[in-house]
Amino acid sequence: MTQLWPVALIGVLAVAAAGYGMYVLFPGLVKPRWSYFFGVTLAIELGLFLVAPLLGWWLPKGVSTYSDSVDALFYGILAVTGVTFVGVSIAFTWALFRYSADPNRRSTYTHGSHKLELIWTAVPAAVLLVLSVVQIPAWLKVKNTDWLKQAFAKGRTEDGKRFLQMEVVGRQWEWRIRYPGSKHYAEWMEAKSALDDVRLKLPARPDDVRMVNEIHCFKGQKVLIHLRTQDVLHSFFLPQMRLKQDALPGKTIPVWFEATEANCHKEGNGWKTGVRYDADAREWKKDDAYLWELTCAEFCGARHSLMRGRVYVHETEEDFLDWLKAQEMSQGAMTP
């Protein structure tokens, strides 16, 4: 797979050479037509989108509670645009083939057709209108922070779970993450404590755990990130969670996600990621599709492409707290 590109390049050149060769050797058999030129190109392009998923060149694995709805909308749009592309391309290629210049023929003298105009305005308009309306709930669910504030006013999210809060500060060129310590974590069972932290944007406490470029959370738990930046625009992009939010200087932006699968487990004294729990074999297996990364998606200078973080989703709350306490121990030993 790694050296596929020369194959693809040679393939394209081979097709072109074969076409030209056919023309030179068998001039009567295949008359070169520009419609073939356009048609073959368009067909190869369609083919690429059909072949890409099979080659693994496709969306990364979606592991959040809303990745499915994002992907469903993506596939819906792909279907609509795909059908349109195929239809228009066929009509286009056919027109070039059928209506190629012929001295014995005249073009049809027409200035248009009101009926056709109405049809090809109304039908796309209806499709686009439906498309724009059905996606609104998915968008607001991910991004509209009022929903969060209302949830906290009730003291709980709608399914009775609380948020795991953390602060993420982007800076040139790393992500600094601050987790409240395990003692404070326990206080979040009280709705008022959790709500205060949201309002005050997670005030700093002496027993906070600080990490660089590592996001830790656990499966099935809603995470609320207070996203900040201290210098320029950055963008918090978790591809597998289908989450992206620009960090804006001067503002703290609430961002949430909930992971549906775990990708790390304790091995010795540390936690190892890039693993998947195989329920049949009852063991953790290495799987590169479970290496989940945090990347910066808004240009921020020289090392914009090197602000790389890792996402560790623990299997259970106990495992997460194990990790948190282990960090507290090692960090506590260094703070006065």
Next chain:
Amino acid sequence: MSESAHATTHEHGHEDIGFLRKYIFSEDHKIIGIQFMFTGLLFLLLGGLLALGVRTQLGWPAMEIPILGKILFPGSAGHRMGPDFYNMLFSMHASVMIFFVIIPLLTGAFGNFLIPLMIGAKDMAFPKLNMLSYWFMWPAIIIISISFFVDGGAGASGWTSYPTIASSTMPMGQGFRSPASASGLGQTYWLLSLIFVGVSSMMGSVNYITTIINMRAVGMSMFRMPMSVWAMFITAILQAFALPVLTVALFLQLFDKTIGTTFFLPPTGLVFGNWTTGPGGGQPLLWQHLFWFYSHPAVYIMILPAMGMVSDILCSFARKPLFGYKPMVLSMSGIAGLGFIVWGHHMFQSGMDARLGTGFMMATIMIALPSAVKVFNWLGTLWEGNIQFTTPMLHALAFVAMFVIGGLSGIFMAATPVDIFIHDTYFIVAHIHYVLFMSSMFGIFAAITFWFPKMFGRLMNEKWGKIHFAITFIAANCTFYPMHILGVGGTPRRYFEPTAYDFLNHLQPINTFISVSAFVMGFTQLIFLGNVFVSLFWGKKADRNPWHSNSLEWTAPSPPGHGNFETPPIVHRGPYEYSVPGMTDDYLPQTAAQPEGVPVPAGH
């Protein structure tokens, strides 16, 4: 120049005005248009080279670059490109292509050359303003060229120049490089240069609007104008209303960088390493709103003229009237009007209120509608036509097919939940290059090859024109189509080192394939430039109407003299009367007398 052109000059009683006023500081719209054209083509070379630099890094990351590496990166071990240089490359590639290539070529070159000729006027309404609009490009050109050589290099904050990376400056006495690493003196020059470009365009747009409204020939009603003119008219309105906002925003950022204002600095200030800016009084998001309020209409400025010219070229070589004249005018107006209320779709993930995002999303999705109507009307124009596959026609056909891809890919970004994933990935890079290179640039190639005989009295070489087209079409598709796949995989844009990520490594072969294709595409453009220059001097001589086309410019000599037409034209019909039944010829020019026995169609 042909004989009749000289005759025109003498009739008007002009004494010889000298080489300088005839060809350098010319007030003649045709010369000014040609000046814009050559300037644009020169910068196409520069913009292309910058892109090849970007592709070198992405295709062969951290490669030791032979020869050029020693010259460009003498300080780097192994003569490798560093991220600062890379950031400059993509920033300047976009800036040069947008402001010094596409807009000057489409609006400056063809707006200028075509409008008076197509509406039957002797020149523009304000010839001196026209000359000024070209010469205002030169301060911009000089400033942007110098910016490559200042301390820190040319602007490297992206063509979007977002605060706070673009707008921050070191404290006094600390040099011109910036803590943000991408916004030194070069960025200040970038802002200044673009202010001049904006003023140049604003002058041009006022001229075009006035000329089209006031100076049409007798019988040239608005609905008898060719699509090229309608497109230039609507584009000029877009420029006139959107550019002032960009110009103001550029001044605001310039002041932030030079005289200590804080339009884009938040009240909390910023911390760069050890250094803290003071508190500000502004909002970084403000720039994004102001910038995109212009730059979204700008993308329609960069496509509408090409759409208009493609319509004219398609009709001419399909020998068929335009399908749906009024719907085509209405859809261009719709694109332009809607284009003013969708700027927020560049800011969906920016921290702007999500509910605003919903509004912008709906308007953006609806913009697909007039674009789709145009594609269907072009198909209708081709249908049952008699298609001649000349070089201009091939480019125009490529425009139609490729615009379908570019337009459809835009719908993915318009859908806000999907945009969460593909914002700032290679999917958007694919989209913009499909509408900018695969559409606008092919439109420009079509226009140059089509109107070259009118401009210079000589035809471009057909064989080399077709070779250039075929290789460019294949190589460009090989370059930009796989970028969709990179984007679906999640590859962020503006990345110096995508190989640093586990989830992207398997896509790296695609990057290499794209880079090879880009080099093929880049070098193929030399064929086009060679064709232009050789044909200028040794091309086959062209008569007035080599393509047997209907619009008014084809009744003037090739090239037209000062004053354009020997006698003022009188227009009897629209520009698309091709293959009229009852005629032997398959075209009927706008000024020709009505042939006997041929009924006059209603409403034309």
